Amino acid sequence: MLTIGDVARQAGLRPSAIRYYERVGLLPEPHRVGGQRRYDRDVFTRIAVIRMAQEAGFTLEEIRTLVSGFPEATPAGDRWRALARRKLPEVDAMILRLMTMRRVLEESLMCDCLTLDACGVLGWSSAGTASTQAKTDLG
Amino acid sequence: MLTIGDVARQAGLRPSAIRYYERVGLLPEPHRVGGQRRYDRDVFTRIAVIRMAQEAGFTLEEIRTLVSGFPEATPAGDRWRALARRKLPEVDAMILRLMTMRRVLEESLMCDCLTLDACGVLGWSSAGTASTQAKTDLG
């Protein structure tokens, strides 16, 4: 049984973050010994999931849905699957954007432009078509 | 010559955002007519660059360096290239994380687990090795 400090040290975050996660429903309320939180080792799995999802661009709100075990009162893993299904295209879109960015970065390493928008790298002609380009997806 | 309202409408953001970008140095100060800002169409290119970089996870601070034409007082595009070089691996890492997330989402659509961490999909055994896993990269 680990104290919040142990968990924090091993997971590489601050106790305050762990309490915060608990407050917003990302972590379950642990049992307590004399008022103090005691954690089981599988809290690390949970934290790792949270972190990964966070790095993948999910909000804590979304992660809460991902991660919390809607115990009864819910169809099944249907809720989680629904979210996953909804999120997949977003993740794909994100990957695409990042790959575009990657290309831009890489190609711009090879040219002499002073600024990004003075540079042809983007494939945009720097004016004219720009307004069309400007409304790509973001909504 | 476009007013700030025109630009905002066409770019899909609010005038306040445009003024904000100007304040933090993402957009150059436009000329003014009777105190009001007037923009050239190439502002849309700039805005599109900003948006893309933002979606790719750059902070406005970084984008400022990316986008602003450090006119004199700077070696060349060296500064921008330096940033690009520094950012490339980060972008790559981000892409990798997203692909992991994608895999998790996709595979979890195919299993019956109620929660993510009850599920084997992650490849983590749900305890034991977790603490090791927990410290992947984040720093």
Added chain:
DNA sequence: CTACCGGTTCAAGCGAGCTTGAAGTCATTG
């Protein structure tokens, strides 16, 4: 017994990225 260490709560603060509101300016329209 006292000190100290690490836990506890709660409210407030912070940085990023904007938005909102108040108060004023300016051009056009009736």
Added chain:
DNA sequence: CAATGACTTCAAGCTCGCTTGAACCGGTAG
């Protein structure tokens, strides 16, 4: 001339994801 509407500045507010500080509690060591 007065009203309208889009602009202006400036300061303050808001959301997210935490952190920090004040004040307190409990267990162990000297």
